[in-house]
Amino acid sequence: MSTNDQIILDQILEEQRSAQISGASKSEFFEIYSAEQVLKDYDLSMDEIEYGLVGGTQDGGLDAIYTLVNGELVQEDFDYTYLKKNLIIDVVVIQSKTSNGFDEETINKLIAVTTHLFSLTNPLDSFRNRYNDGVRSGVGIFRELFTATASRFPDIRFHYIYATRGDSEKVHPNVKSKAEDLKNVVLGLFSKSSFRFSFFGAADLLALARKQPVTAFNIQFTESLTGDSGYIALVKLKDFIGFIRADSGQLRKNLFEANVRDYQGTTQVNEDMQSTLSDRGSEDFWWLNNGITVVASKAGQAGKILTLEDPQIVNGQQTSTEIYNYFHTRNTINDERSVMVRVVVTNDPVSRDRIIKATNSQTAIPLASLRATEKIHRDIEDFLSPYGIYYDRRKNSQKQQGRPADSIISISLLAQAVMSTLLQRSDDARARPSSLIKKDDEYSRIFIPSLPINIYLVAAVTIKKSHSFLRTKTDLAPKDRNNMLFYIAMCVVSTLSDKAAPNEMDMAGINCDGITENILEKCFRVVETFYISLGANDQVAKGPQLTRLLKEHLAGNI
Numbered sequence: 001m002s003t004n005d006q007i008i009l010d011q012i013l014e015e016q017r018s019a020q021i022s023g024a025s026k027s028e029f030f031e032i033y034s035a036e037q038v039l040k041d042y043d044l045s046m047d048e049i050e051y052g053l054v055g056g057t058q059d060g061g062l063d064a065i066y067t068l069v070n071g072e073l074v075q076e077d078f079d080y081t082y083l084k085k086n087l088i089i090d091v092v093v094i095q096s097k098t099s100n101g102f103d104e105e106t107i108n109k110l111i112a113v114t115t116h117l118f119s120l121t122n123p124l125d126s127f128r129n130r131y132n133d134g135v136r137s138g139v140g141i142f143r144e145l146f147t148a149t150a151s152r153f154p155d156i157r158f159h160y161i162y163a164t165r166g167d168s169e170k171v172h173p174n175v176k177s178k179a180e181d182l183k184n185v186v187l188g189l190f191s192k193s194s195f196r197f198s199f200f201g202a203a204d205l206l207a208l209a210r211k212q213p214v215t216a217f218n219i220q221f222t223e224s225l226t227g228d229s230g231y232i233a234l235v236k237l238k239d240f241i242g243f244i245r246a247d248s249g250q251l252r253k254n255l256f257e258a259n260v261r262d263y264q265g266t267t268q269v270n271e272d273m274q275s276t277l278s279d280r281g282s283e284d285f286w287w288l289n290n291g292i293t294v295v296a297s298k299a300g301q302a303g304k305i306l307t308l309e310d311p312q313i314v315n316g317q318q319t320s321t322e323i324y325n326y327f328h329t330r331n332t333i334n335d336e337r338s339v340m341v342r343v344v345v346t347n348d349p350v351s352r353d354r355i356i357k358a359t360n361s362q363t364a365i366p367l368a369s370l371r372a373t374e375k376i377h378r379d380i381e382d383f384l385s386p387y388g389i390y391y392d393r394r395k396n397s398q399k400q401q402g403r404p405a406d407s408i409i410s411i412s413l414l415a416q417a418v419m420s421t422l423l424q425r426s427d428d429a430r431a432r433p434s435s436l437i438k439k440d441d442e443y444s445r446i447f448i449p450s451l452p453i454n455i456y457l458v459a460a461v462t463i464k465k466s467h468s469f470l471r472t473k474t475d476l477a478p479k480d481r482n483n484m485l486f487y488i489a490m491c492v493v494s495t496l497s498d499k500a501a502p503n504e505m506d507m508a509g510i511n512c513d514g515i516t517e518n519i520l521e522k523c524f525r526v527v528e529t530f531y532i533s534l535g536a537n538d539q540v541a542k543g544p545q546l547t548r549l550l551k552e553h554l555a556g557n558i
Contacts, residue, residue, distance in 0.1 A: 005202040006100070006165050012209065020405045023471035027098055031055055031063045034096040034163040037208035038200065039066065041246060042090075043254040045396055046405040047413055048073050051433065054134035055096075056477035060117075061109025064094040065138035067145055069154075071253045074141055076538075077435045080148045086325045087154035088250075091142050094161045101166040102199055107178035110160060114185050120147075133537045134479030156193035158186050161200060168201035213254070213400070219243050219306045222338060231299065231306060231343040234286060237277075240339050241327045244313075244320050251324050254396070255313050273319065277326040284337050291340030292316035295352050299345045306343065312394075314356045349378065376449050377411065380456050384409075387512075389460045406468055409460045412436060417463035418446045420486035421493040422455060422507055424551065429486040431542035452508035461512040462489045469520040483541035484527050487550055491523035500554040526553060 002010075017029040024032065035049050044066075051073070055063035067074045068090040069083060093114075095106055116127055117139040124136045124143070146156070160182060179197040186195045200208075219240070221233035235243075246252050276288050293316055298309035313320055323339065326332065344355055353373040381391040390398040392410045399408060409417075415436045416429040423445060429436070437443045466488045470481040496514050497506040530549045534540040 003167070003202065005167075005206055009165060009202045009206055012206075021468075021471065022406065023468040025471075025474050028053075028055075028471070028474070030098050031094075031096040034161075034200070034205065035064045035066075035094055037205055038094065038161050038163065038198075039092065040208060040211060040213075041248050041250060042066075042068060042071060042073070043213075043396060044073060045392070045410060046399065046408065047410055050478065051075065051482070052092075052138065053478040054132065054138050056132060056134070058130065058132040059135055059477075060113030060131045061095050061106055062093060062113060062135050062138070063096045064092075065135070065142075066090075066092040066094075067138075067142040068092070069145060069149075071250050074145050075434045076137070076141060077432045078141075078145070079435065080145065083149055083152070085152050086329060087149055087152055089142075089145060089149070089154045089156045090159060091156070092159045092161065094163065096163045099164050099166065102162055102164055102168075102171050102175050104172075104175050104178050106162060107175065107182055111178070111182050111185055114182065114189075118142075118186070118189050120189075132477055132479065134477055137479065137538055156190055158190070158193055158195045160195075160197045162198070163200040163205065164202075166201045168199040168204050171199050216307060216309050217243055217311055219308065219341065221304055221306060221341070224301070224306075226301065229345045231301070231341075233306060233341050233343070234338040235341045237285060237323060237327075237335055237337050237339055238332065240292075240320075240341070241323060244324060245327070251321065255311060256317050256320070273322045274326065277322060278330060280335070280337070286338045286340045289319055289339060290316075291342060292319060293342045293344065293355070295344050295346060295355055297345070297347050299343055308343065311343075312352075314352070353378070374447070376447050379449075379453065380414070383453050384457060384460060387457055387461070389457065389464070391460075406464060409464060413463065414456060414460055415443075415446050416486060417459035417489060418455065420490045421459050421462060422502075422504065424490055424494075424501060425547065426486040426490045426550070427542055427544055427547045430483060451504055454508040455504060458493065458507055458510045458512060459489075462492050462515060465515045466492065466520060469517065469524070473524070479538070480531075480536065483536075483538065484524070484531055487527040487531070487541075487546060488520065488523045491526060491550060491554065492519055494554045494558060495519055495523060498558060500551070500558045526550070 013026070013030060013033060016033065017024060017026065021029060021032065031053060032046075032049060035052065036044075036046075039049065052064045052066040054065055070086075070088055071090075093110070095110065097106070113131065113135065116122060117124060117131065117136065120143060124140055127136065146154075160179075182197060183195045187193065219233070219235055220242075221235045221239070224231050224233040244252055244255060273289065276285065293314050294308065294311050295314050296308040296311045300307045319339065346352060346355070356373050377391070377393050381393055384391050388407055390401075390403045390408050391414070392398045392408050395410070399405070412434060416433065419436060419442075420426040420429040437446065463485070466485055467481075470476065470485060470488070473481065492515060493507055493510065494500055494502060496510045496519065499506050527546075527550065530546055530553070531540060534545055534549075540546055
């Protein structure tokens with residue numbers, strides 16, 4: 001007989017599955033939902049959560065695996081060059097089952113796959129016949145990151161999560177002992193790492209689901225100036241760290257989503273800043289630093305405390321991160337120094353973008369860093385909204401407004417969609433999930449103000465409908481769906497435009513109502529045939545042969 005917690009959880013799962021990702025099966029949605037809850041502190045987008053799914057046949061007991069460095073998800077095109085020191089690598093392994101309890105065999109599988117794939121002496125390809133492509137690729141991302149950063153002695157934290165509909169308070173002692181066996185395996189492979197195994201049952205998942213993201217933050221200050229729409233405040237470093245650091249000890253990445261410049265790692269400026277923090281000279285820190293600019297939708301003062309609603313650090317990520325690193329690695333007792341914090345209150349997104357550009361104009365930054373603030377992205381956001389497609393210019397902003405996941409598209413996914421449909425470079429779209437828009441030459445081919453704006457609607461609807469359609473193919477592993485996604489989108493646009501290689505006007509003229517299940521099925525069969533014939537793996541999807549075969553097919557049949 002089901003418990004109240006199980007009944008409530010089942011109701012929530014079905015309601016959210018129908019509203020958010022209707023094409024997902026119940027078991028797949030449980031995997032997505034479990035990952036979303038246990039990773040809540042990392043503030044991942046739905047695309048990022050689905051990126052880590054690896055379940056299916058030959059999954060070795062892994063339904064999902066995520067590697068994060070300093071709270072940032074590592075994908076296959078991740079840039080390691082800026083990672084210099086004070087690194088924290090989190091490896092999150094999740095097994096999700098809709099069963100009513102926890103069993104030993106599941107953990108035995110986790111012990112086996114960990115022994116096989118996390119041992120750096122074992123070539124991943126030697127387990128090709130035992131573990132699927134997604135599992136090997138997921139572990140491979142960690143291994144590549146570890147190898148690239150080992151000389152910097154990162155802190156490595158392994159988190160294994162076993163989620164079911166059961167009761168985590170009633171786990172059999174034999175099952176708990178298996179978790180200890182797994183711990184011994186992990187620490188035997190990585191002796192300086194930390195390990196945590198968590199059992200999550202229905203009550204635990206409900207508790208996580210009820211945990212709402214914090215949107216209001218307090219900053220204690222010593223002195224301030226108040227204007228009509230903002231404040232300038234001197235904030236003790238020890239109070240500022242409480243603002244930017246979560247209870248878990250992680251840097252609050254969501255505070256920097258509007259920042260145009262990622263942390264740049266060991267640059268001369270950052271090295272000098274860290275020296276200033278560490279040496280504690282006679283000068284106060286704020287004398288030697290430009291300070292922090294925060295944009296908030298609302299702010300209020302009570303005594304020596306500022307309360308900020310929806311704050312975003314739009315300038316000062318380097319300073320904030322160096323302060324975080326300083327408090328993470330140094331003895332900060334009796335440090336009474338301050339940093340200057342400027343708070344600007346506005347709800348106008350155009351005004352926010354102008355502030356971001358203005359406050360980041362003092363020093364040279366890569367043009368790619370200013371992408372989301374450009375007018376074309378605001379235009380795309382405004383244009384797509386009436387069609388029920390919500391453009392996530394600022395990560396998870398649409399999710400926080402309650403938009404369904406099936407209707408949200410990020411800047412990076414839209415770039416991949418245009419790359420695969422208009423430019424017909426599906427291999428590049430698949431191979432570069434996070435870095436596609438960082439290179440000016442690529443960006444300038446995708447986001448062009450002179451392009452008919454309907455192209456972005458067609459690209460967005462095509463990729464979202466293709467994604468939803470692939471979810472109905474329950475026999476496909478998540479990695480195979482992702483590998484075929486951009487090729488199917490390319491085929492759909494060519495088919496609907498009646499052109500093997502449609503130009504801008506051809507694509508802009510497509511009516512999105514024509515993206516039917518029959519069209520999607522037809523394109524799926526074509527792509528799947530070529531994909532399987534070439535080997536059906538990541539290398540095929542990221543290589544040129546599948547694109548070439550699909551182009552030849554379209555040229556001969558349209």
